[in-house]
Amino acid sequence: MNGSLAFEQALLKEGVYIKTGPYVSCLKSPITSLAESLLSLYHESQISLKEEFVDFHVSIEYPGILRHYFRPQILFKFDGFSPFKPLPAAQVYPFFEWGLNWCIATNSNSHLILHAAVVEKNNCAIIFPAAPGSGKSTLCAGLVARGWRLLSDEMAMIDLKSQALTAIVRPISLKNESIDVIKKFAPNFYFGSIVHDTNKGTVSHVKVPSAQKDMNKSANPAWMVFPKYKKNAKTSLKETSKAQAFLRAAENSFNYNVLAEAGFNALGDVIDVCECYDFCYSDLDEAIKTFDELAAEKKN
Amino acid sequence: MSKKDILIRHWENEAVVYNRSSGDTHLLDIDTADFLIYYLSKTSEERTEILDMDRLNKQHQSHFQLQVLLKLKLIRKP
Numbered sequence: 001m002n003g004s005l006a007f008e009q010a011l012l013k014e015g016v017y018i019k020t021g022p023y024v025s026c027l028k029s030p031i032t033s034l035a036e037s038l039l040s041l042y043h044e045s046q047i048s049l050k051e052e053f054v055d056f057h058v059s060i061e062y063p064g065i066l067r068h069y070f071r072p073q074i075l076f077k078f079d080g081f082s083p084f085k086p087l088p089a090a091q092v093y094p095f096f097e098w099g100l101n102w103c104i105a106t107n108s109n110s111h112l113i114l115h116a117a118v119v120e121k122n123n124c125a126i127i128f129p130a131a132p133g134s135g136k137s138t139l140c141a142g143l144v145a146r147g148w149r150l151l152s153d154e155m156a157m158i159d160l161k162s163q164a165l166t167a168i169v170r171p172i173s174l175k176n177e178s179i180d181v182i183k184k185f186a187p188n189f190y191f192g193s194i195v196h197d198t199n200k201g202t203v204s205h206v207k208v209p210s211a212q213k214d215m216n217k218s219a220n221p222a223w224m225v226f227p228k229y230k231k232n233a234k235t236s237l238k239e240t241s242k243a244q245a246f247l248r249a250a251e252n253s254f255n256y257n258v259l260a261e262a263g264f265n266a267l268g269d270v271i272d273v274c275e276c277y278d279f280c281y282s283d284l285d286e287a288i289k290t291f292d293e294l295a296a297e298k299k300n
Numbered sequence: 301m302s303k304k305d306i307l308i309r310h311w312e313n314e315a316v317v318y319n320r321s322s323g324d325t326h327l328l329d330i331d332t333a334d335f336l337i338y339y340l341s342k343t344s345e346e347r348t349e350i351l352d353m354d355r356l357n358k359q360h361q362s363h364f365q366l367q368v369l370l371k372l373k374l375i376r377k378p
Contacts, residue, residue, distance in 0.1 A: 243314035247327050257323055261307060264318040264325065268309040 008035040010049045017048040021157070021168030021216060025056040025100060031074065034060060037093040041171040041192050041207045045215065056103040060096055078103055091195050094203045097173060101154055105254040111166060112158040112266040113254045118151035118165050119143045121295040124222035125165050127156045129252040132200070135229025138178040141206055142284040143291060145186035150208050151219060160262050163269045164218040171205035179204045185284055222298060224249060224274040235286040238278045245276035301375060303340045308333060319374060326372050335365040336374055344378045351377060
């Protein structure tokens, strides 16, 4: 039995184990294309068929026999519960990633979680908190293509005690125009299948390059940067006030309100040690140069 | 409300205030934040005096700070 067939069988029956940062998810699904996507987009070290302690038991399945064959749909389940409405079966892989985002965001209160990308160089990390459509993932993918280490393209996980950023490395999610931008910018990146007509438009995931070592190493926050992609805009990095940055980061948090005082203190400690900026860009090369210079200044 | 009911972090001329009772977070200028701390350190009688003085002198800077803090429910009239 070859590896991929064994993986498909395990996915169908006892489940496969996916390690992302501190979390292990056990995933079951009868959908074979999901097995292909997982094997091609995750690294070998992140996937296992051996039983482990599981944080999230998830499955992606057909809602009923009819929807298996007629306009097939799929449901994401967490502990047997469906937090979302069914989606077309063609969206199975993005649905898995979105479902996993939800599991982490709603069940991980040992960390303050911001909707943000995080990349690191010389143990200094940039947190990019941003709303969807701001160009956060494009910028993050560009930086990773030029040697920055990815901690996450979706969530900044701030340890409540140490304020260290926990790595939760998963494929980078790109949408719409940014797919072609990164394909040109980083032709060596491996892209998963392109899925059209999702709630977020056209979506594709990028495998984190094998060259990236230290998949699970945490990093210290050094900068908090609010990115904004604007067509034809000149690259600009402007300092923003720490108090304003605090509020904007809190607005981009999944669990700031749940954590209450602990969230306030953790975010305050992060803001204390970060330089805070607004960043506007349209040219990815210039954007990366800006952050490379920032990292070089810090190193010196 | 007392000083124990709020958490404050300040950077340069701004402060972020967390209200433990409501769970709300507010951005204040540093003078208003200082006035909040001053007000919350007072007894009920002293707070009444501050509010009475405020009624008499609505041009004073503290009047505007009081209005902001009342609106944000960081202080209440005794």
